[in-house]
Amino acid sequence: MGKIHLMDEPLSNKIAAGEVVERPTSVVKELVENAIDAGSRTVEVLLEEAGLSSIQIIDDGAGMGSEDALLSFSRHATSKIENEHDLFRIRTLGFRGEALASIASVSKVTLQTSDGVSGNYVQLEGGRLIEHRAHALRQGTDIKIDQLFFNTPARLKYMKTLQTELGHTIDLMNRIALSYPSIAFKLVHDGKTILQTSGSGEIRRVLADIYGVAIAKKMIPFEGESQDYKISGYTSLPEITRANKNYISLFVNGRWVKHYTIATTVHRAYHTFLPLERQPIAVLNIEGDPYLTDVNVHPAKQQIRLSKEKELLELIYNTIRQAVSSAVRAPVIEEPKPKKPPFAPSKQLDFWKTAAAVNEQKMEVQPTPKPALPVEEQKFAEIEEAETFPEPVVAQEEYSSGHQGIEESPQFPELEVVGQIHGTYIVAQSSDGFYLIDQHAAQERIKYEYFREKVGQADAMERQSLLLPLTFHYSRDEALRLVENLASLSEIGVFLELFGDSSFIVREHPTWFPKGFEQEIIEELIEQVLNGSRADVKKLREEAAIMMSCKRSIKANHHLQKQDMERLLLDLKAAEQPFTCPHGRPVIIHFRTYDVEKMFKRVMN
Structure with a gap:
């Protein structure tokens, strides 16, 4: 008898889960991306114990019928691509058909979904079907993940503290909200709302929700276009800096990606404008033909390869450099604002300390909204009251002791x-x-x-x-x-x-x-x-x-x-x-x- 044999499906799914489901944030990412691909206008994320106890995603997207609700938990089952040709022109966030099967293999899953015609209830435990029946539900999907890694306890040993795991999810939701400002996102942890966006389509509103109005006022808009790529976004004035590149958010055709060379180019555009070892806050959206982008590099889909990368980097550098050069001015010293009284020690304070993308801003005192406007409208009104950015600086033509030929x-x-x-x-x-x-x-x-x-x-x-x-x-x-x-x-x-x-x-x-x-x-x-x-x-x-x-x-x-x-x-x-x-x-x-x-x-x- 030969030594080589085929693994059964539950075992192969657990192995695949090791790549796809690294921590609670991975589950949130896959499920929220599914909700976005389904055309949702509102997405609600509910966490308990940073997601280790429970993760629930509620959306108002297309939903699924009875057959699709069951098939979606099979490995390599997807509605995003049909043939090899589609693999090179991916326009959706998901496409591999691995996420739901991998998640279900290491947790207890409850799915309630409706495509507007019929409602379905599906329950799985460790990848095994427990129950499937008809269920009345509004159009959309409500999926709940309980006891993540309950059958792979070794994975739990490698989880960080609850505060750290929550911080990763906050960071993820911040970036997804910046990428899709027209979708209303809500993140709730243990009954407390951490992030809520209006879905108005205005990136500056999302920036205000994440970083605060004071930072949003000091973000510079930019946009540029080449033969193959179009870029747009916001970047901070040089007086607003951070200690690392984590605050540079990159999106390629709506997908949040990590790309060292692009992030370095954004920083390089600030040459002589930033102190040493400091980085800007930036949101960079890159649009181009999907054929120029290979996202099938890693199961997490955050690493990509780009064709005509040199052309893109040059476009990014020139566009951001021009925007920053035109907007830079002398920092203004204002009367310091009073600080809030110190918080009493609590777990919630620890959560804010470790939230990677918001911890430096959420502790600041926000301006009191005017009674005449709702809170969300007041935020945006304050942003639009920011000073108008000055005209571009005229480049120096010649240097001489008498300054001849210089504007x-x-x-x-x-x-x-x-x-x-x-x-x-x-x-x-x-x-x-x-x-x-x-x-x-x-x-x-x-x-x-x-x-x-x-x-x-x-x-x-x-x-x-x-x-x-x-x-x-x-x-x-x-x-x-x-x-x-x-x-x-x-x-x-x-x-x-x-x-x-x-x-x-x-x-x-x-x-x-x-x-x-x-x-x-x-x-x-x-x-x-x-x-x-x-x-x-x-x-x-x-x-x-x-x-x-x-x-x-x-x-x-x-x-x-x-x-x-x-x-x-x-x-x-x-x-x-x-x-x-x-x-x-x-x-x-x-x-x-x-x-x-x-x-x-x-x-x-």
């Missing part, structure tokens, strides 16, 4: 220098308040734009010969890598000549290299090449401009004369982007007259 940014205010604080910050005033300017960050921005232009111009490579050449010594393997990248280094002004087996000399350098820092700059640029697998000329030029601007800028605790401060502000006004330094830190902060008067109680409203 000044229309955003930059007319400032009058008042003085200096601690030899570090310049105080200036205008008709609408006063401003603090970080003198080092301001000159860093000015010098950065100057060096960025110089380092990218072939005709700007005027060289200065050195009386005594600079010598650099490296190991043999490093020397080999440098020899391979001599051309790239020369494009940014580092002219190395091999001197012996593993030494190099520099006989000349561009005249615009910061005086006194020539050797240090050359060493750091060489180090960048050695640390990378290959030289990226564009990146090297950018890093060179940032480094040289930092070296040449005035430092803190350096006292300036008034005419020097005035000259610095004039140069800053002529900059292409005067509000952030090359490292993304703010250059200028605005204190409005009205807010100052409120702090001093000169106005009381």
